[in-house]
Amino acid sequence: MKIQELIDKTRFTVINAGSDTGRNISKPYCCDLLSIAMSSAPADGIWFTVMANLNTLAVAALTDTACVVLCQNTALDENALKKARTEGITVLATELPVFDAALLAYEQLNAADASIPADESQTCRNPETTCDA
Amino acid sequence: MPSLHYEYQVSGDDFTRAGEASSDIKNKLKQMGVSPSAVRKAAIAIYEGEINMVIHAGGGAISVEILPDQIAMELIDHGPGIADIGLAMQEGYSTAPDAVRSLGFGAGMGLPNMKKYSDEMTITSRVGEGTTVSMVVRFE
Numbered sequence: 001m002k003i004q005e006l007i008d009k010t011r012f013t014v015i016n017a018g019s020d021t022g023r024n025i026s027k028p029y030c031c032d033l034l035s036i037a038m039s040s041a042p043a044d045g046i047w048f049t050v051m052a053n054l055n056t057l058a059v060a061a062l063t064d065t066a067c068v069v070l071c072q073n074t075a076l077d078e079n080a081l082k083k084a085r086t087e088g089i090t091v092l093a094t095e096l097p098v099f100d101a102a103l104l105a106y107e108q109l110n111a112a113d114a115s116i117p118a119d120e121s122q123t124c125r126n127p128e129t130t131c132d133a
Numbered sequence: 134m135p136s137l138h139y140e141y142q143v144s145g146d147d148f149t150r151a152g153e154a155s156s157d158i159k160n161k162l163k164q165m166g167v168s169p170s171a172v173r174k175a176a177i178a179i180y181e182g183e184i185n186m187v188i189h190a191g192g193g194a195i196s197v198e199i200l201p202d203q204i205a206m207e208l209i210d211h212g213p214g215i216a217d218i219g220l221a222m223q224e225g226y227s228t229a230p231d232a233v234r235s236l237g238f239g240a241g242m243g244l245p246n247m248k249k250y251s252d253e254m255t256i257t258s259r260v261g262e263g264t265t266v267s268m269v270v271r272f273e
């Protein structure tokens with residue numbers, strides 16, 4: 001699933017769109033300690049954390065994380081926002097706690113995987129559309 | 134390809150710039166067509182060393198040499214030194230102060246990450262004089 005599709009489905013707030021919202025997401029990852037995230041954050045992952053600062057973004061960039069989701073309304077300061085912009089990192093936010101936010105994304109990622117053929121999933125991109133069937 | 138040499142100064146307690154050397158090296162290696170896994174290993178290794186110099190040693194200097202088949206990194210600081218390197222290398226051991234823990238540091242995983250992601254690593258340190266960390270990551 002692409003970042004933009006996930007944004008459409010989850011309604012996470014866009015803090016910084018980043019340079020490539022057409023990028024594919026591999027899997028969700030949750031962690032708040034930077035050197036643990038540094039060694040385990042999956043490439044192209046979507047990283048859920050409450051640790052909203054410059055160093056989070058540095059780790060995201062170095063691990064090739066596709067997108068950072070700041071949970072429970074944690075906010076970036078001005079410096080960190082600047083880094084997100086210059087590095088083109090996609091940063092989203094939600095009021096949900098880390099687990100709930102990651103679960104929501106996980107469900108959407110799985111649902112997207114299950115929908116075949118890929119072209120048809122485009123019809124469900126609009127979150128207003130019900131596509132339970 | 135000839136060998137390429139780069140130097141970086143890392144200032145102490147400046148978290149707004151910490152990570153600059155590692156992201157610069159990462160971009161350079163990428164442009165040279167080094168495999169993504171080797172780029173990731175080198176970037177992690179330098180970043181952790183860079184942050185350690187900021188947090189624990191009041192800054193320092195990084196010198197990097199890139200050869201066709203490997204990158205060699207040397208991180209030199211004149212901070213307090215490490216009394217017991219074996220202890221410092223243990224996963225979970227950290228003396229990071231609360232102020233930096235609240236930024237997400239202090240898991241005690243930086244040195245173990247450097248060991249894990251580099252192909253060679255040596256630390257020499259003298260209490261009161263400083264620490265030198267040398268690492269090599271091979272491209273394969």
Ligand SMILES: Nc1ncnc2c1ncn2[C@@H]1O[C@H](COP(=O)(O)OP(=O)(O)OP(=O)(O)O)[C@@H](O)[C@H]1O
Nearest residue numbers: 035185189221227228229238239240241242243244
């Ligand atoms: N350059 C250095 N100078 C002095 N002491 C150091 C240096 N690098 C590491 N240390 C010591 O070794 C300990 C372990 O370092 P390590 O990088 O593994 O963990 P950390 O920096 O405390 O936390 P983390 O890296 O997980 O955020 C540090 O807490 C510190 O006491």
Ligand SMILES: [Mg+2]
Nearest residue numbers: 181185243244
């Ligand atoms: Mg460290």
